[in-house]
Amino acid sequence: MARTDAMVLGAGIVGTSVALHLARRGLSVALVDRAGVGEQTSYGNAGVIEGNTIFPPAFPSDTGRVLRIALKRAAEANYHLAFLPRIMPWLLAFRAASQPDRLAETAHLIRPLFSRAVAEHEVLMAEAGAMHYLRKTGWLKVYRDKKSFSALRPEFDLAAKFGLPLQALDLAGAQALEPSLHPVFADAVFWPQAASVSNPLGVTRAYAALFATLGGIILSGDARSLHRNGNRWRVETNEGALDAAQCVIALGPWTPDLLKILGLTLPLAVKRGYHRHFLGQGNAGLSRPVLDADVGYLITPMEQGIRITTGVEFAARDAAPSPEQFDRVMPRARELFPLGESVDGKTWLGSRPCFADSRPVIGPAPGRPGLWLAIGHAHWGLTLGPATGRMIAEMMAGEPPFCDPSPYRAERFS
Numbered sequence: 216m217a218r219t220d221a222m223v224l225g226a227g228i229v230g231t232s233v234a235l236h237l238a239r240r241g242l243s244v245a246l247v248d249r250a251g252v253g254e255q256t257s258y259g260n261a262g263v264i265e266g267n268t269i270f271p272p273a274f275p276s277d278t279g280r281v282l283r284i285a286l287k288r289a290a291e292a293n294y295h296l297a298f299l300p301r302i303m304p305w306l307l308a309f310r311a312a313s314q315p316d317r318l319a320e321t322a323h324l325i326r327p328l329f330s331r332a333v334a335e336h337e338v339l340m341a342e343a344g345a346m347h348y349l350r351k352t353g354w355l356k357v358y359r360d361k362k363s364f365s366a367l368r369p370e371f372d373l374a375a376k377f378g379l380p381l382q383a384l385d386l387a388g389a390q391a392l393e394p395s396l397h398p399v400f401a402d403a404v405f406w407p408q409a410a411s412v413s414n415p416l417g418v419t420r421a422y423a424a425l426f427a428t429l430g431g432i433i434l435s436g437d438a439r440s441l442h443r444n445g446n447r448w449r450v451e452t453n454e455g456a457l458d459a460a461q462c463v464i465a466l467g468p469w470t471p472d473l474l475k476i477l478g479l480t481l482p483l484a485v486k487r488g489y490h491r492h493f494l495g496q497g498n499a500g501l502s503r504p505v506l507d508a509d510v511g512y513l514i515t516p517m518e519q520g521i522r523i524t525t526g527v528e529f530a531a532r533d534a535a536p537s538p539e540q541f542d543r544v545m546p547r548a549r550e551l552f553p554l555g556e557s558v559d560g561k562t563w564l565g566s567r568p569c570f571a572d573s574r575p576v577i578g579p580a581p582g583r584p585g586l587w588l589a590i591g592h593a594h595w596g597l598t599l600g601p602a603t604g605r606m607i608a609e610m611m612a613g614e615p616p617f618c619d620p621s622p623y624r625a626e627r628f629s
């Protein structure tokens with residue numbers, strides 16, 4: 216049997232960053248996963264480190280858009296009809312949280328954490344020898360519809376208030392940054408302070424390798440074996456039982472499987488998403504991620520090729536993939552960028568772990584001494600992994616956290 220100060224369950228970008236921050240503080244730490252480090256949701260994302268996030272993704276306010284989604288004509292969202300009754304309470308809460316006043320409140324609440332996103336990655340990347348994955352080239356959002364570009368005014372106002380630089384560009388300005396883009400849009404916004412990575416899996420693996428050099432142990436095991444053992448937490452691993460005084464749950468979209476066993480309920484849902492890689496035609500290329508905002512997908516240069524990631528799909532986490540949404544995205548993506556052949560045989564599917572108020576839970580689990588939660592990072596888990604790791608490690612070590620943890624408390628749902 217192994218004994219450590221802390222164990223972290225789940226080795227995605229969030230759990231790995233938490234484990235690394237704890238190890239950097241001199242604690243003995245074990246990181247437990249049933250799969251390989253970083254191979255699940257944290258593998259397949261669009262690679263954007265979006266510290267500029269102002270408003271989180273919102274329920275559409277325009278009835279035309281809702282109707283197009285309902286009729287399955289929109290590329291931005293898909294759903295499984297049979298799943299709608301189960302997800303309806305969450306969707307209603309999401310719609311309520313998407314009202315303009317609530318979005319403005321969220322924007323203020325999340326700013327301190329997001330503002331550290333890029334800097335916290337840079338600290339870990341420098342130590343982990345992973346700087347070659349980082350691109351500090353910003354990201355570009357292109358708008359095909361004048362109306363949606365005009366609707367950005369509140370976001371621009373808050374960006375000015377928060378001191379976040381942006382450049383509103385016309386077609387020529389956007390093509391000066393990304394010459395391969397076709398002229399299917401008239402307006403664009405360049406956010407220069409966003410960053411991105413060329414290989415999200417490589418980043419998580421590099422953080423795990425650094426964790427190991429600091430004495431961290433990586434074990435294979437099923438987190439659902441977690442139980443209280445005296446005043447410690449115990450999990451069964453392939454190498455035997457592991458006991459730790461403190462335990463952090465960072466199981467991403469699989470978190471509810473363990474919470475249920477522990478008798479904890481939190482309203483975590485998933486927004487599924489797909490990706491596929493393509494070659495560019497000829498010498499077409501990209502220097503940064505590009506969001507086709509009105510269509511609702513992202514196109515990112517990755518080591519494997521040009522990665523297209525879809526918007527959201529409301530379906531049971533474990534339901535079979537239904538990549539029809541991808542079929543709606545592809546003709547629109549080919550309008551924007553000269554895509555060549557697909558380089559991978561099948562479409563990747565992942566699940567963003569989401570709370571309806573678009574804030575993760577980072578902090579102690581209610582009523583469970585020594586148990587901590589780092590879950591629900593939704594669209595921005597790559598972005599927030601290292602900042603989350605630092606914040607929770609500071610709380611666990613009894614240090615003052617670098618930003619106010621109260622917006623992230625689990626108790627907000629009770």
Ligand SMILES: Cc1cc2nc3c(=O)[nH]c(=O)nc-3n(C[C@H](O)[C@H](O)[C@H](O)COP(=O)(O)OP(=O)(O)OC[C@H]3O[C@@H](n4cnc5c(N)ncnc54)[C@H](O)[C@@H]3O)c2cc1C
Nearest residue numbers: 225227229249256257260261263438467488595596597598
């Ligand atoms: C299409 C798409 C695009 C995205 N784009 C971006 C982006 O550009 N930027 C961004 O910041 N975020 C993005 N995201 C979101 C981001 O990928 C997630 O928020 C993030 O990966 C969540 O990380 P995690 O560590 O919480 O979960 P995960 O990476 O899923 O890690 C959870 C881990 O828990 C393990 N696990 C589960 N159950 C058990 C068990 N019973 N026992 C042991 N281990 C278990 C899993 O094997 C896994 O390794 C995107 C997501 C998707 C789907």
